Amino acid sequence: MTIAPYIINDFPLQSVDKKIGDLQTLFNELPHSHIPVGTDAAFLGCIAENDARCFEKDKTLGDYRYAFETFFVREKDSWLSVLEVFAQNRTTLMPVLNDEGHYLGYVELNDVLGVFNEVPFLSEPGGILVVGKGFTDFSFSEISQIVESNEGKLLGVFISKIEQEMAQITLKIASSGMNEIIQSFRRYGYQIVSDHQEDRFQENLKERSDYLEKYLDI
Secondary structure, X not given: OEOHHHOEOOOOOEOOXXXXXXXXXXXXXXXXXXXXEEEOOEEEEEEEHHHHOOOOOOOEHHHHHHHOEOOOEEOOOEHHHHHHXXXXXXXXXXXXXXXXXXXXXXXXXXXXXXXXXXOHHHHOOOEEEEEEEEOOOOOHHHHHHHHHHOOOEEEEEXXXXXXXXXXXXXXXXXXXXXXXXXXXXXXXXXXXXXXXXXXXXXXXXXXXXXHHHHHHHO
């Protein structure tokens, strides 16, 4: 799915001749972290609110071209790639350009997140499982095989964390036998990072620990 249906074109590019004082007033009225700048439809970049607050009010945007940030997306880009650009640039507004580099409008972060909420990974019922393994030791094909061999359906999977060559992989699974899937991951050398009521392995450990504690108290 592309972002084309979510493009908003009610906000034009701000001219490089615009006074910084006027820009600061505009930021007071808008919820955006950045404002796109250009001439006519020629996009030059974005100016951040934090920067604009530090500039001299009687100067123009053109005096601060060095501060322009040149992030943007194309109208045919997928919502997932757009979400990545949002995250990389810590912005709430994303300019959209066509193939010729002309400014078409912008998309808002909340709209893109709304699209993400509609994907089966979030909207379909299922259980979340987080497993861990060495970054070079796991494969998505192995993960799929473990889930599907236990009659589970994998609704989505992504690497949620990498730390000291260890990867954490988050899965969403539609299954009535989560315990069997968890135990299979353990047999394949995966750590179970998330907590699960269905995890009988943890229940057995607790029972044995309680039994040992009672035995030592005798």
